[in-house]
Amino acid sequence: LAAFQPLLEKNRPLITAVNKKTFKYGETDRHYLDIYYPPATSASTESTPILFFVYGGGFVSGARNFPPPLDLVYSCFGSFFARQGFIVIIPDYRLAPEYKYPSAIEDVLKAIQWSSSHASSLISETTPNPDPKSIFIMGHSAGAVHVATLVFHATLIPVESDLREKIKGIALVSGPFKYFQDTRDGVFEAHWGSAENARENSAISLLIKSFENLPKAKLPKILLVEAEFEPKWIMEMGLDYWRLLEWHLGEPVRMDVVKDHNHISLNCALSSGEGEEWGIRVAEWMKDVFSGATFGTGAIFLDDIKYTPCLDSNQLEPISLDSYILMSGTVTIFYGAVVTPVCPRTWKALPRCLIVVGRYGNINFMREHVEDHKLDEVLREHGYADHYVKRLQDGEFIIPGFVDTHTHAPQYPNLGKGGQYTLLQWLENVIFPKEAEFANTKFAKEVYHEVVRRSLAFGVR
Structure with missing residues (x-):
């Protein structure tokens, strides 16, 4: 934070030039939200998608606006994604320990519902056609848990609710998706009320429960983001969650590991001019989802990442990302x-x-x-x-099975493609053209690299 503060201050005119309005969406002083509108240079004359951002704070702290000198911390986020062409909404929500689970998630839901029923508040000179049927939600840290809970909880958004159709994509950034017995401050217990409730209603527990009561067709597109220098336990949880998602959905789920960032610096980099490339990639992903693009890429891992834990603990030793993948299975x-x-x-x-x-x-x-x-x-x-x-x-x-587990590495790029063809059509239109691309050694190296990564992630050794 200290490293990015002078950079943000230097760009204060850029950040504050974005039009921002504040509205009250509920009863308490924690029920306010800010809306950032795209500037004319970024706005679309057609429909404009909505991006909700749910900040973190260990479940017990956080605010959409901080006093100086930290007053640009989340304004930099709102300004950045508004300049990427989104109407950005950042709500406050009630915090633990005063308000227990699921109060914070209910507030996020209330803010989203408010935006749908107050569509006129989304209209500005640069956004004459806001699209409340194209909603994206991004959450960071505890906010990522709130977003995941909202989407995978069995009753917060009923299965047949039209809101599920409106939520096109979610981006989960650096989330603590499982219960972690943190004896230093007990924030998990503060939010959920008890260790037992934290285990029962963690993001990963709700994901598993959703297997039987939430059809896959009702789920939005999902993107996971982790920083290179996350605390070890958060990185492990992210990999557990990613692997379980891919197993459940039966398709690749993209996961970005952002080089040269830690748990805090991701958001602070936005609008600073330094280290904000990850935000551009997330914006491009959301635009692809908004336009109806199809996806065939799984995790994006960085080579030779060595781990520098942020917590002072003898248990958090440096470890390679490959080892995380091997450790990321679930019972x-x-x-x-x-x-x-x-x-x-x-x-x-x-x-x-x-x-x-x-x-x-x-x-x-x-x-x-x-x-x-x-x-x-x-x-x-x-x-x-x-x-x-x-x-x-x-x-x-x-029953025991004789299972053929061999893999054709050149077929990896074709996962999920060509289902509309007969066998010979599939070969002619999908397989043969893609195999010809392997004459390019750079392409072949990238594919084989990803085949090994993903095979390791699924337990093949």
Whole structure:
């Protein structure tokens, strides 16, 4: 922050030149929001998308406006993305410990609903056609948790709500997506009320719960952003969340790791003229989503990142990003019918079998018969009380499989493409043209590099 403050001060005329208005969207003094309107040089005569920004602050602090000399901290964000062509809305929201979960998320939702019902407030000389049906939401740190919670919570936005159709994309920046027992200040407990509630309603827990009650078609496009020099535990959570998203969605999810930045500097760099390239990439991603572009790229990782933790802890040792990927698996628990061979001629059926699959795909624990009313007790006994359990439905069962796991690396760029073609059409229109591009060694190197990265992320070693 200290490094960027003089740069922001130098650009104060640029930042404050962007038109900004303040509105009240709720009852308390934490229910105000600022709207930044694109300048004439950036505005579109057609429709203008809306970008909400939810700042962080460890769940217990934060404000859309700070007193001098920090008064440009979030104005720099609003000004930057307004100059990228977005109507930017930054709301305040109620904070812990006075207001517990889900108060902050309810406030973010209320601010979004307010913008839809007060569309005239979005209109300015440069934005005659705001598009309240094209909403993007970006959250940083605790704000990223609030945004993820809003989208993946089962009831905050009902599945059939038209608001889900309006939210086109979310950008989750440096979010602490899982419960972390931080004995220094207890901010997780302050927000959720207890460690148990924090585990139960963390962003990653809600993502897992959404597997069964939230259709994938109701989800927006998702972008993850991490800084190169994040605290280790935040980087690990981001990778866990990214890997689980890709597994659930069955398609690549983009994740940017921003070089030469830490947890705080990302936002402070915007409008400073230094280190703001990440914001340009995010703006381009949102514009692509707004225009209906399709996506086929997964994570964007930087080469040879070594980790410098920001926290003073003996547990936070420097570690390579490759190691984070290998560590980023999640535990999966299955309960239900299993059919398994005993020998080449004999098999047995286990209607109430419990299987715990570990972070690296190995079976950590298995019990052949567990009565339903004993399931929670057995999971607690083995240390899995806080994990999601996939209960197999009637007619579903698990059997050993002979699975062909080999990968054609040149086919990686074709993931998800060509579904509209027959086999020969697919070869002619998708496969052969793409394979010809491998004559370019630079292209081939980039693809193979990403194949290895993504294979490692999915546990292939």
